[in-house]
Structures are given as C-alpha cells and as structure tokens.
Amino acid sequence: MGLTMAEKILARAAGRARVEPGEIVTVEVGKAVLIDLSFVPTSFLRSEILRVKDPERVVIVFDHIVPARDVQSAEALKIGREVATRLGIRRFHDVGPDQGICHQIIADYGYAVPGTVLVCPDSHTCSAGAFNCAARGVGGPEAVYAACTGQTWFRVAPTIRYLLEGAPRFAVSAKDIFLHIAGTWGDHVNTNVEFTGPYAAAMTLDARRTLTTMCAEISAEFALFEADDKTIAHVRARTSEAFEPVAPDPDARYEDVRTIDVGAIDPMVALPDTVVRNTRPVAEVGDVAIHQAFVGSCANGTLDDLAMAARVVKGRRVAPGVRFIVTPGSQAIYLEALRRGLVRTLTESGAIVTSSTCGACAGLHLGALAAGEVCVTASTRNFKGRMGSPDAKVFIASPATVAASAVRGRIVDPRELLRRKRPARARSASAP
Amino acid sequence: MERVLRGNAWRFEGILDVDWEICPIHEMMNVTGGFGGTRRMSYEEQLRVLGTHCLTKVDADFPKKVRPGDFVVGGEGTGYGHDHDHACISLRGAGVGAVLCEATNSNFKRNAIHHGLPVVEIKGVMSRVKTGDELNVDLAGGTLKNVTTGAVLTFRPYPGFLLDILDAGGLYPQLRDEAKSGKYA
Numbered sequence: 001m002g003l004t005m006a007e008k009i010l011a012r013a014a015g016r017a018r019v020e021p022g023e024i025v026t027v028e029v030g031k032a033v034l035i036d037l038s039f040v041p042t043s044f045l046r047s048e049i050l051r052v053k054d055p056e057r058v059v060i061v062f063d064h065i066v067p068a069r070d071v072q073s074a075e076a077l078k079i080g081r082e083v084a085t086r087l088g089i090r091r092f093h094d095v096g097p098d099q100g101i102c103h104q105i106i107a108d109y110g111y112a113v114p115g116t117v118l119v120c121p122d123s124h125t126c127s128a129g130a131f132n133c134a135a136r137g138v139g140g141p142e143a144v145y146a147a148c149t150g151q152t153w154f155r156v157a158p159t160i161r162y163l164l165e166g167a168p169r170f171a172v173s174a175k176d177i178f179l180h181i182a183g184t185w186g187d188h189v190n191t192n193v194e195f196t197g198p199y200a201a202a203m204t205l206d207a208r209r210t211l212t213t214m215c216a217e218i219s220a221e222f223a224l225f226e227a228d229d230k231t232i233a234h235v236r237a238r239t240s241e242a243f244e245p246v247a248p249d250p251d252a253r254y255e256d257v258r259t260i261d262v263g264a265i266d267p268m269v270a271l272p273d274t275v276v277r278n279t280r281p282v283a284e285v286g287d288v289a290i291h292q293a294f295v296g297s298c299a300n301g302t303l304d305d306l307a308m309a310a311r312v313v314k315g316r317r318v319a320p321g322v323r324f325i326v327t328p329g330s331q332a333i334y335l336e337a338l339r340r341g342l343v344r345t346l347t348e349s350g351a352i353v354t355s356s357t358c359g360a361c362a363g364l365h366l367g368a369l370a371a372g373e374v375c376v377t378a379s380t381r382n383f384k385g386r387m388g389s390p391d392a393k394v395f396i397a398s399p400a401t402v403a404a405s406a407v408r409g410r411i412v413d414p415r416e417l418l419r420r421k422r423p424a425r426a427r428s429a430s431a432p
Numbered sequence: 433m434e435r436v437l438r439g440n441a442w443r444f445e446g447i448l449d450v451d452w453e454i455c456p457i458h459e460m461m462n463v464t465g466g467f468g469g470t471r472r473m474s475y476e477e478q479l480r481v482l483g484t485h486c487l488t489k490v491d492a493d494f495p496k497k498v499r500p501g502d503f504v505v506g507g508e509g510t511g512y513g514h515d516h517d518h519a520c521i522s523l524r525g526a527g528v529g530a531v532l533c534e535a536t537n538s539n540f541k542r543n544a545i546h547h548g549l550p551v552v553e554i555k556g557v558m559s560r561v562k563t564g565d566e567l568n569v570d571l572a573g574g575t576l577k578n579v580t581t582g583a584v585l586t587f588r589p590y591p592g593f594l595l596d597i598l599d600a601g602g603l604y605p606q607l608r609d610e611a612k613s614g615k616y617a
Contacts, residue, residue: 024591041472044604048611072471123515139517139543141603148607148616153593155538189537219537383514385457 002249004159005224006192009134009246013117021158029057030116030133032147035102036062037140038121039080041072044144045087046079052087053150059091059111060084061102064358066095069365100330100356103127103298106135107209108330110238114227114245119146123216124298124380130208131235132227132245137216157221158255159192161248164199166263171414173308174203174210175300175378175398177260179268181218183279188220191255194248195225199262205234206302213299217275217381267413269376270396273384282401282413290374293324293406294387295399296354297361297379301329303336305378305399309351310342312403312417318350319409325367327354351406363388376411378402435595437550437569439501439529441561444490447509450519450540452489454511459485460518475521475604482518483525494526501529503569505561508533511540511551520547530569532557532576545594548602552576554587571595 003011003018011019013027038060039045052058060080068074077095084092091111093099098109103124106112112128118135119125121143128135138152146152162181193215195208203211208225215223225231227245235243266281295301295309309326318324326346328334334356337343343353354360360367361379368388369375375387375394378401382394397405400414407417444453451457463481464471473481487494487504504510504523510533511519520543523531530550534557544551552569554576561567565580574589590598600606610616 022588024594026593042474044607048608049616051616137515137539139515139546139603141546141607142542145546145603145607148610155541157538190535219539221538383451383457385461390458 001253002251004192004248004252004254005132005194005226005246006134006159006222007156009115009117010154010156012115012246013134019156021156023156024153025156026151026153027117029119029146029150029152030113031057031059031111031118032143033059033061033102033106033111033118033120033125034143034147035064035120035122036066036077036080037064038143039076039083041075041079043079045083049144049148050086052147055088055090057150058087058089058147059106060089061093061105062095062099063101063356064362064364066099066357067355097331097335100332101298101301101358103209103213104301104329104333107131107205108332110235112235113239113241113243114231114235115243119143119152124213126215126220126223127209127213127298129212129215129223130205130225131231132225134222134224136222157190157192159194159252160188161194161196161254161257163197163257163259164195164262165197165259166199166261168262168265171400171418172262172265172267173398173400174207175214176265176268177262178211178214179270179275179279179396180260180265182270182275183268183277185258186218186277188215188218191220193220193223195223196248200225201228204304205230206304210299214380267398267401267415269401269411270382272382272393272395275382275396282397282411285395285411288374288395288411290322290376290405290410292367292369292373292375293322293402294327294360294367294375294377294379295402296325296327296329297358298329299380300378300399301327301333301356303333306333306337306342306346307340308399309403310345312400312414313349313351313407314345316349316407316417318406322406322409323367324349324351324403324406325354325360326351327359328356330356360387362386369394376402376405435570435572437501437529437571439503439567440499441503441505441563441565441567442494442498443505443558443561443563444487445507447512448506449513450511450516451513454487454519455482455485455522456489457516457518460516463518478521479525481525482522483527486522486526486528498526498528500527502527503567504528504531505557506531506533507558508535510534511536511544515539515543517543517547520544520549524549532561532569534558545597546603548598548600548605550590550598552587554585556585560585571598
C-alpha cells in the first residue's frame with residue numbers, strides 16, 4: 001500500500017520507511033517559526049533558554065502586535081529582539097522592509113521547504129502546505145520546545161484527496177473554492193487534505209496558499225499541494241537548502257477522494273460565526289448592509305488580492321458609512337503595490353491601506369468592530385468576537401466580493417461591478 | 433504524575449467546544465487582554481481564574497463540585513473548535529485529572545498534553561461510564577477500569593515521551609527542568 005504526501009513527509013522526518021494513520025511519531029522539525037506573541041513578558045525564552053538546537057532552523061517574525069500597540073506589546077517586542085540576538089537567529093523579521101505576516105514571510109523567503117516539517121504557534125501555519133511542506137500550527141509552548149530541541153510529535157492522520165478540475169468562472173478565486181469546500185463537507189478534524197488535479201496545477205502559488213491557509217478553518221491537520229516546476233523554481237530561488245519534494249503514491253490510501261468542478265462555483269460568502277457548513281453563493285445571502293470591509297491577512301494579503309481590490313474600486317468611491325481597510329501581507333507587497341499604483345487607486349477610492357500586520361483580521365490593534373456592526377472580510381476567521389465585539393457579525397468572502405461590497409455598502413456579487421467596465425483595448429504584441 | 437489515575441467521572445453529552453462549553457473565550461480574553469493579549473498574569477493565577485469557569489455553561493456548579501483528579505468524560509465533539517489552549521488551563525485549574533472521550537482533535541489533544549493534562553480517546557467510554565463512577569486509568573498500559581461496574585476498556589497507550597511530558601507537568605515545566613540541568617545553557 002502506497003503513502004499519501006503527509007505520510008511520506010512524516011515518515012521521512014521520523015527516520016522511518018513508512019508510517020500508518022493512528023501512530024504517534026516524533027519528527028525532526030525543519031523550521032520552527034516564532035512570532036511576536038512568543039515573547040510576551042512571561043515568556044520562557046526571556047532568560048532560561050540560552051541556546052537552541054540550530055539557530056538556522058529558527059525564524060522569528062513580528063506580525064500580530066506591530067508596530068507596538070501599547071507598552072506591554074513594546075516589552076514583548078523588546079524581549080524578542082534580545083532573544084534573536086542572544087540565540088544568534090539571523091532570520092529575524094522585525095518592523096521594517098522585510099517584515100510581514102508570518103505565513104506570507106514563510107512563503108516569500110523560502111522557509112517552507114518541500115518535503116519537510118514546519119511548525120509555528122499560529123493556527124494558519126498549514127498555509128505552507130502550498131509548498132509541499134508539512135506545516136501546522138502548534139501551541140506556544142510547543143513552538144518554543146521545537147525551537148530548542150529541533151523535534152516535535154504528531155499523530156499520523158488519514159487523508160482526504162481533492163481533485164480540482166475545470167476552470168473557474170469570471171471573478172471566482174481560491175477563496176470561493178475554499179468556501180465551497182467548507183460549506184459542502186464541513187470539518188476535516190483529524191484529517192490531512194491533499195489538493196491535486198489539473199486546476200491545482202494551474203493555480204498560482206499565492207492562490208494555492210489561500211486555499212491551504214484556510215484549511216485551518218476546517219481543522220485539517222496538514223493541507224498539501226504537490227511540488228511542481230513553479231514550486232521548485234520559487235523555493236530554489238530563495239534557499240540554498242537541498243530538498244526533495246514528495247508526491248503521493250498511485251496506490252496511496254485515502255479516506256475519501258472528492259472531485260470538484262471549480263467551473264461550477266459562484267462567488268461565495270460564509271455567514272457569521274463559522275465557515276463550517278455555513279457558506280452560500282453571494283446571490284443567496286440577501287440584502288446585508290455593512291459597516292466595514294477588510295482585505296488582508298495571511299490568506300488574502302497577496303499582491304493579486306490587492307490588485308483585485310484595486311481593480312474593483314478603480315474610479316469608484318467606497319460607500320458612505322463604510323470603512324474599507326486593506327492590509328498587505330508584507331511590507332514588500334506594500335512596496336510593490338505602491339509601485340504599481342494600487343495603493344493610490346485604493347486610497348483615492350476612500351480605502352485605508354495599513355502597514356502589514358495581523359491587526360484587523362484578529363480584532364487586535366486596528367479595525368476592531370463594535371457591537372451590532374457588520375463586516376465583510378477577505379481574511380481568515382469569523383467566530384464570535386474574532387474581529388472585536390462578540391456581538392458584531394462577520395461575513396467571509398473573496399477580495400473581489402469584499403471590494404465590491406465596500407463600494408455598494410452591502411454584500412454584492414463582484415461581477416455586478418466588474419462586468420460594467422469597458423473591455424481593455426487590445427495591446428500590441430510587442431507591449432511588455 | 434501517577435501513571436494510574438484514580439478519580440470519579442463527570443459525564444457530558446454533546447459538543448464540548450473549547451471556546452464555549454469548556455471555557456468561554458471571553459473569559460480567556462479578560463485574562464490576557466484580548467486575542468494576542470500581553471497582559472501579565474502568572475500561570476498559577478490563570479489556572480485559578482479560568483478554573484472557576486470550567487464547564488459552567490453545561491453545569492453551573494461544576495468547578496465547585498469536581499474534586500482534584502476527577503475525570504471529564506465526553507463524546508466525539510470533545511475539545512471541538514479552535515486551537516485556543518485556555519480550555520486546557522481551565523480544566524487543569526478546576527482540578528480535572530484527565531479527559532476521557534470517544535474522539536477529539538489534534539489541537540485539543542496536543543495543547544492538553546503540553547499543559548500536563550492527559551486527553552485519552554477511548555471507544556465506548558460514553559456507554560460504559562456514568563457520572564459518579566469510580567475509574568482507574570492506566571495511561572502506560574492502555575486500560576480504563578470502571579471500578580463501580582467492573583467494566584474494562586482498552587485504548588492505544590501513550591508512548592513514553594508523552595508520559596514524560598505529563599510526568600513533568602507539561603512542556604514548559606519539562607523545558608524548565610531541562611534548562612536547569614544545563615541542556616540549553
């Protein structure tokens with residue numbers, strides 16, 4: 001019997017020929033990524049740990065509470081800087097040009113290495129599965145432990161395979177495909193997810209990462225894509241580490257294999273409080289007026305996401321009474337969005353473009369919601385209280401749907417706005 | 433930690449969501465100052481405060497009634513939901529010695545073990561145990577004995593390295609012991 005991708009990576013990291021679902025295995029951790037919240041003033045790392053197994057395998061990214069929102073956050077960041085220096089950690093992303101949301105940084109700096117294990121004390125770490133890396137969120141103590149010892153443990157889970165076929169309809173993105181999955185099949189507790197098929201191969205790395213990042217919301221263990229030429233070229237350009245991707249065996253054992261015609265999916269929305277069996281096409285949501293719209297987070301802060309938001313609002317105004325907040329996934333994306341005129345387009349429309357942070361997605365130090373307010377967001381989570389008051393309502397959608405809703409002041413199908421645009425003039429063949 | 437745990441059962445049906453039934457998330461936010469909170473509070477203080485909210489959504493007096501070392505027994509939705517580990521602190525703070533359930537998820541199981549709280553999946557536990565039964569649970573041997581009824585159930589035993597984490601009282605205490613012995617100096 002063959003092995004799935006997750007089984008192969010865990011077997012390799014455990015130094016074994018094979019592993020079986022249900023087994024508990026100790027594995028070598030390729031990268032342990034710590035975040036600013038790892039350094040709260042009571043942190044263990046503050047004084048007791050003077051050495052980690054291999055500083056080259058530890059990454060520190062400041063993202064949740066930057067720039068410091070209060071004195072206690074400032075103390076945490078200060079401790080983080082001291083620890084990075086003391087432990088000799090070179091891969092340190094402090095406030096500045098190479099800072100960003102940790103999962104965007106993990107992707108953009110090649111920390112997600114195909115065929116290896118990565119852990120980080122943030123739920124959306126499964127994001128790095130887009131790069132054929134068995135990555136998942138772990139508790140705060142466990143991330144510190146993995147950094148110190150270079151090891152952790154996993155219970156091997158069975159795998160569900162998704163075959164993505166067809167071509168998406170106009171204005172339908174990876175976020176909509178995820179919301180379709182979450183609405184149709186619900187939770188994937190104690191289960192790995194594999195994405196394969198012709199459309200999986202056609203997706204950009206960023207779009208793949210939107211899909212794997214969101215798998216935290218259906219409680220998947222690992223969410224993995226195969227490594228193709230795109231993946232390998234991306235990682236090779238960013239790391240000198242040797243790596244060997246894994247592919248599922250043809251006779252791998254799956255708990256289920258599900259085929260999705262992505263061409264049959266319309267723009268989708270998750271209703272408030274959970275994405276699990278709680279999504280529907282935007283046309284069926286009814287008339288929902290909004291107070292806030294948000295595009296950002298580790299799931300939707302990519303350049304493509306910002307470009308889509310800018311395309312929708314270009315030449316239009318954000319509706320009166322609506323705050324439209326846009327947060328790039330990293331400062332590098334911010335800079336590129338600036339170069340391409342996206343920040344200007346967004347700002348002219350009335351949107352606010354912030355520095356890169358987990359901020360509004362987690363109701364942290366900006367963009368929090370008051371009781372009774374309604375938000376439509378292209379971010380990760382919508383459980384009660386996620387973005388501020390537990391009495392606020394949070395709908396989840398794609399960047400296109402969110403931007404269109406910001407313009408209309410109510411949740412709308414983005415095709416309503418995008419289709420009204422005049423078609424672009426044909427470019428000459430020699431144009432760049 | 434004793435490897436044979438002894439205590440009485442408290443049986444709960446239905447979903448036990450970490451953010452609601454086990455310990456409402458807003459109680460954790462009050463403790464830490466919100467998601468991503470950085471408010472200083474010692475671990476002991478967190479145990480005490482969160483322990484007073486443990487399972488009160490399903491049994492308002494549970495924190496007063498439960499005795500140190502007692503077991504929470506649950507169904508397939510035990511520890512449902514997010515990766516928030518305050519629920520594990522709450523259970524420990526209330527004095528719960530272990531959670532015995534039909535099934536759980538990795539987030540809850542991992543967080544619990546790392547906080548020094550065994551979570552054991554035992555098929556049939558809900559049908560063979562009722563509230564008040566006296567139980568013996570052998571983590572290394574993989575057996576649950578219902579002393580009250582005589583019923584015996586088996587489960588996949590914990591591997592040695594997880595027992596070591598539980599013995600130390602959780603990952604941080606283990607790391608602290610190792611740090612004291614000079615492992616990370």
